Amino acid sequence: MTALNELIAAAGPQKGPAAIAAFEAERTAYARRWWLFFGLGGALFLAAFAGAAFIADFDPVRFVSGLPQMAEFLERALPHLDWAQLGAAKTVEGSLAFWFYAWPKWLGLLWESIEMAILATALGGGAAFALSFVAARNIGPGRWLPVVVRRLLEFLRTLPDIIVALVFVQAFGPGALAGVLAIALHTTGALGKLMSEVHENIDMKPLEGVRAVGGNWFHVVRFGAMPQIMPNFFSYALLRLEVNIAAAAAVGYVGAGGIGQELVIAIENLRFDDALAIIVMVIALIFVIDLTSERIRHAFIGRVR
Amino acid sequence: MSARVIAGLTREQLAAARRDYAGIVSPALLRRALPWLLSALVIGYLGWLWVKFGLSPEALWKGATRLGAFVVAMLPPDPGPYAWDFLKATGETLGMAFLGTLFATIIAFPLAYAGASNVVGNPVVHFIVRRIFDMFRGIPALIWALVFVASFGLGPMAGVLALMMSDFAALAKMGAEAIENADRKPVEGITSTGATRLQVLRFGLIPQVLPVQLSQALYFFESNVRSAAVLGIVGAGGIGYYLSDLSRNNHWDMVSFILIVFLVLVALIDMLSKRLRSLITGERK
Numbered sequence: 001m002t003a004l005n006e007l008i009a010a011a012g013p014q015k016g017p018a019a020i021a022a023f024e025a026e027r028t029a030y031a032r033r034w035w036l037f038f039g040l041g042g043a044l045f046l047a048a049f050a051g052a053a054f055i056a057d058f059d060p061v062r063f064v065s066g067l068p069q070m071a072e073f074l075e076r077a078l079p080h081l082d083w084a085q086l087g088a089a090k091t092v093e094g095s096l097a098f099w100f101y102a103w104p105k106w107l108g109l110l111w112e113s114i115e116m117a118i119l120a121t122a123l124g125g126g127a128a129f130a131l132s133f134v135a136a137r138n139i140g141p142g143r144w145l146p147v148v149v150r151r152l153l154e155f156l157r158t159l160p161d162i163i164v165a166l167v168f169v170q171a172f173g174p175g176a177l178a179g180v181l182a183i184a185l186h187t188t189g190a191l192g193k194l195m196s197e198v199h200e201n202i203d204m205k206p207l208e209g210v211r212a213v214g215g216n217w218f219h220v221v222r223f224g225a226m227p228q229i230m231p232n233f234f235s236y237a238l239l240r241l242e243v244n245i246a247a248a249a250a251v252g253y254v255g256a257g258g259i260g261q262e263l264v265i266a267i268e269n270l271r272f273d274d275a276l277a278i279i280v281m282v283i284a285l286i287f288v289i290d291l292t293s294e295r296i297r298h299a300f301i302g303r304v305r
Numbered sequence: 306m307s308a309r310v311i312a313g314l315t316r317e318q319l320a321a322a323r324r325d326y327a328g329i330v331s332p333a334l335l336r337r338a339l340p341w342l343l344s345a346l347v348i349g350y351l352g353w354l355w356v357k358f359g360l361s362p363e364a365l366w367k368g369a370t371r372l373g374a375f376v377v378a379m380l381p382p383d384p385g386p387y388a389w390d391f392l393k394a395t396g397e398t399l400g401m402a403f404l405g406t407l408f409a410t411i412i413a414f415p416l417a418y419a420g421a422s423n424v425v426g427n428p429v430v431h432f433i434v435r436r437i438f439d440m441f442r443g444i445p446a447l448i449w450a451l452v453f454v455a456s457f458g459l460g461p462m463a464g465v466l467a468l469m470m471s472d473f474a475a476l477a478k479m480g481a482e483a484i485e486n487a488d489r490k491p492v493e494g495i496t497s498t499g500a501t502r503l504q505v506l507r508f509g510l511i512p513q514v515l516p517v518q519l520s521q522a523l524y525f526f527e528s529n530v531r532s533a534a535v536l537g538i539v540g541a542g543g544i545g546y547y548l549s550d551l552s553r554n555n556h557w558d559m560v561s562f563i564l565i566v567f568l569v570l571v572a573l574i575d576m577l578s579k580r581l582r583s584l585i586t587g588e589r590k
Contacts, residue, residue: 119358254538
């Protein structure tokens, strides 16, 4: 309360009508600024919206008229399940087993996607780990090398992994190898950038200590920085593994192995019920991964507390 | 010397230390070996995957030389006679990202309040709403794009809808968390003046949460510019279609032209969005 009183006292000896006038003047000025800001912002926003709608060819009429087509598509893709036959053998039309007739093969391909993600995360994570120390502003050796590495990591991060996979399929041939390398490259960029920012926030005193007893750059990183960032690195790598599993399921769409490739083949052959069955399995996988990693994260957080 | 001295300790003292601090001084062999065993297991598994996916030196070398040839063919970047088409496709990618994020934000704005436990108190409703968010969050944009291309036909509209469907639930979830973390004092203050529930929402919560939601939306816009580039591969508009078609036909100079335009665009958008984000969150501080 005293602070408020002091504030009022500091505002000067204004009383009565003068104070009200001063207040009103202040208020109109504020309102004018507000309207200017939102008027300009709103106009810019509307222009952007109109431009985007024009160039992206977005037409509400076409959207509404497309809705029946969507129902038709779903009608075609949805399996004709029969409640009475749901548990029947896979030779019976209308049973779940009939819909998921190739589930052992699909499950194998899902597993292949997961293994692609594991290897890609390990490869990319290793490269990211090494490069992140070079890229960090406070640790990086020399003046130019950190800048160059930082730009390289940003470049790798910006290229979407599916686009890289597209090029790699041409170079390494169709198959899981192209997908693994593409995801590993993207992981290097994303994780390397993240970790270099983690390094920039560490306590520098242990590093100074190691340097003071005559350690070289590798010693400083190994004994000064690494003990501080290892827990962070593993938690980010785990998070990245989660992202990479979804990516590994997707890169198959350009021919880079895993479950995605099977999905394209099904769609190209107009077997939409197969496609939907595969999509259901992919979504189920992403669900399971999401829940598991949440459990793991909470277990770790619980232990820290 | 019968009593050997290790670091100034006699054998008796050492034995006493082993007894009193069992598990710290000379732990059991298994406990010492366990980290090494686990690391060996992990490395062995990774090595097995390495072999399984054919990362042999000759395969890598062959691929790398071909990749090198592509890079040489990429220089100099040259759009040929299609510069205008490529620029239009880049604009389309940007427009898709903008509209997709905008629609997702509009849907997510009210949904976030439905998912916040301090607005909707019923725990059963809260649980159900959050699980619905999770369900939609789990489906990636590429799969939505497949569905929308199949039902709305080729073109950017499928891409806009795909981005909208894949993002609204994530935005709603993050918004709900922001609402739950909002300061309770303004809400209490406005409630104490006898305001209705709607007024409490409007003057107590929205001023706190809106900047957070807007800055999250901008963040999603940045990431969607990248995602939108991919959607064209399945026919949902933007540069993805050109990228997949041109790389299959070895027009690398055109591919590199599109990629450079795209990278410049992404850098510009990131810069602009960063500015705008700090303006939005800074204004209210």
